Amino acid sequence: MIKFLSQVGLYFLLMKKVFSKPEKPVIYYRQTMREFVFLGLTSIGIIAIISFFMGAVITLQTAYNTENPIYPKYLIGLGCRDSIILEFSSTVAALILAGKVGSNIASEIGTMRVTEQIDALEIMGINSASYLILPKLIATLIFNPILTLIGIIVGIFGGWVAGTLSGVITSENFIYGIQYAFIPYYITYSLIKMVFFAFIITSVSAFQGYYVDGGSLEVGRASTKAVVYSSVLILLFNVILTQLLLS
Amino acid sequence: MISVKNLYKSFNGKEILKDISITFETGKTNLIIGRSGSGKTVLLKSMVGLHEIDSGEIWYEETLFNKLDFNDRKAIRSEMGMLFQGSALFDSLTVEQNVRFPLDMFTEKTPEEKDDRVNFCLKRVNIINANNLFPSELSGGMKKRVAIARAIALNPKYLFCDEPNSGLDPITAILIDALIKELTEEYAMTTIVNTHDMNSVMEIGEKIVFISDGEVSWEGNKNEILSSDCEILNDFVFANALAKKLRPSD
Numbered sequence: 001m002i003k004f005l006s007q008v009g010l011y012f013l014l015m016k017k018v019f020s021k022p023e024k025p026v027i028y029y030r031q032t033m034r035e036f037v038f039l040g041l042t043s044i045g046i047i048a049i050i051s052f053f054m055g056a057v058i059t060l061q062t063a064y065n066t067e068n069p070i071y072p073k074y075l076i077g078l079g080c081r082d083s084i085i086l087e088f089s090s091t092v093a094a095l096i097l098a099g100k101v102g103s104n105i106a107s108e109i110g111t112m113r114v115t116e117q118i119d120a121l122e123i124m125g126i127n128s129a130s131y132l133i134l135p136k137l138i139a140t141l142i143f144n145p146i147l148t149l150i151g152i153i154v155g156i157f158g159g160w161v162a163g164t165l166s167g168v169i170t171s172e173n174f175i176y177g178i179q180y181a182f183i184p185y186y187i188t189y190s191l192i193k194m195v196f197f198a199f200i201i202t203s204v205s206a207f208q209g210y211y212v213d214g215g216s217l218e219v220g221r222a223s224t225k226a227v228v229y230s231s232v233l234i235l236l237f238n239v240i241l242t243q244l245l246l247s
Numbered sequence: 248m249i250s251v252k253n254l255y256k257s258f259n260g261k262e263i264l265k266d267i268s269i270t271f272e273t274g275k276t277n278l279i280i281g282r283s284g285s286g287k288t289v290l291l292k293s294m295v296g297l298h299e300i301d302s303g304e305i306w307y308e309e310t311l312f313n314k315l316d317f318n319d320r321k322a323i324r325s326e327m328g329m330l331f332q333g334s335a336l337f338d339s340l341t342v343e344q345n346v347r348f349p350l351d352m353f354t355e356k357t358p359e360e361k362d363d364r365v366n367f368c369l370k371r372v373n374i375i376n377a378n379n380l381f382p383s384e385l386s387g388g389m390k391k392r393v394a395i396a397r398a399i400a401l402n403p404k405y406l407f408c409d410e411p412n413s414g415l416d417p418i419t420a421i422l423i424d425a426l427i428k429e430l431t432e433e434y435a436m437t438t439i440v441n442t443h444d445m446n447s448v449m450e451i452g453e454k455i456v457f458i459s460d461g462e463v464s465w466e467g468n469k470n471e472i473l474s475s476d477c478e479i480l481n482d483f484v485f486a487n488a489l490a491k492k493l494r495p496s497d
Contacts, residue, residue, distance in 0.1 A: 123295055
């Protein structure tokens with residue numbers, strides 16, 4: 001328990017260092033642009049691929065489980081839309097990003113720690129926590145919601161492709177379904193969740209990497225811990241945020 | 248000049264440095280030598296503030312460094328350069344960007360002035376036509392030289408070198424030693440080198456401090472080290488077969 005509390009304390013102390021005034025904003029801006037590419041743009045592919053196939057599977061499963069004639073066919077499109085918007089594009093996408101981006105951040109910062117690159121920054125009088133973590137946080141807080149929007153669009157498109165090609169629903173019914181009883185707030189809800197999840201993924205993973213002590217084995221362990229802790233916190237905050245935002 | 252007075256440092260209750268008091272002189276290459284695990288690196292990292300000491304004083308000229316907070320230390324840190332054991336070059340930056348990094352962070356020079364300074368520093372350490380290479384593309388000796396170029400980019404008053412020759416062949420090691428000595432004299436720096444390489448001791452040891460079990464066991468220079476009557480120092484200096492053969496008879 002004491003170890004857990006000391007880790008939580010250490011995490012908040014690190015965040016205090018991260019959010020202190022940057023030494024030279026122009027350098028941080030350049031770093032943030034770099035992180036947009038490494039953490040954001042390079043994640044588009046995996047989010048698009050997984051969203052497409054998840055949309056396809058959701059459509060087919062909904063179709064095969066609602067074969068009763070009393071259910072109108074357009075419900076398949078509606079089911080696909082709501083599943084993608086409410087859960088997949090934020091929570092499931094965040095879990096995927098915890099694996100990809102989280103492990104990347106923990107191993108990058110952890111390697112910098114064990115190879116004394118962080119010490120080199122400190123020697124120069126640079127706030128290493130802020131220099132290394134703040135640009136990543138800004139990049140993911142801005143870009144992950146964009147990934148959510150991409151996930152929504154590609155996921156619904158995947159559902160339409162699978163539905164129409166397999167013949168379980170017509171294109172007209174699917175499009176009617178995704179427009180039927182649409183609540184725009186669901187998108188806002190999904191984006192808000194993703195902002196929280198982006199903060200969790202980046203800060204928890206950076207924390208794990210920043211305090212690595214040892215060698216390559218410990219960097220690997222830190223990467224694993226980053227993914228596991230981020231995932232658990234994402235699931236926990238998913239419940240809390242859903243209760244707060246949809247109740 | 249850097250002075251350390253009555254410095255103590257422990258980790259998890261284990262005392263690593265005990266009552267260390269040393270003065271490192273300006274314009275000289277000061278060596279800290281000792282066996283692996285004797286506390287050399289902890290002492291060096293304590294002096295630059297990477298480790299917080301338990302008690303004692305670390306003076307940079309007239310400033311008591313260890314009592315300053317992070318922001319107040321910045322002024323002194325901007326006058327420090329450090330060469331790490333593994334070079335600690337930033338993997339994601341090219342050679343040129345690595346050397347340019349402290350200039351970008353701490354100076355208001357124009358891009359042209361920064362280019363000039365980067366090229367000057369790289370040329371000074373004999374790195375030519377490697378500006379756009381990444382650290383992973385460099386040999387061990389080249390990495391050390393680029394790290395030295397980065398360390399001197401801001402004309403530091405204090406240069407710290409942690410095991411500058413580790414992993415290098417003897418000829419490259421001598422070149423690195425010579426470079427450190429030349430730069431120390433050229434820029435009148437206070438240079439502190441951590442090493443257990445006896446070649447370095449004999450090449451550049453203007454002032455030598457021998458540390459054993461976290462305590463200063465001997466102080467002198469390269470001329471005095473071969474005739475010392477300190478037993479543990481002699482065990483260290485004449486450890487290998489060649490040195491044993493060359494050892495002056497009692």
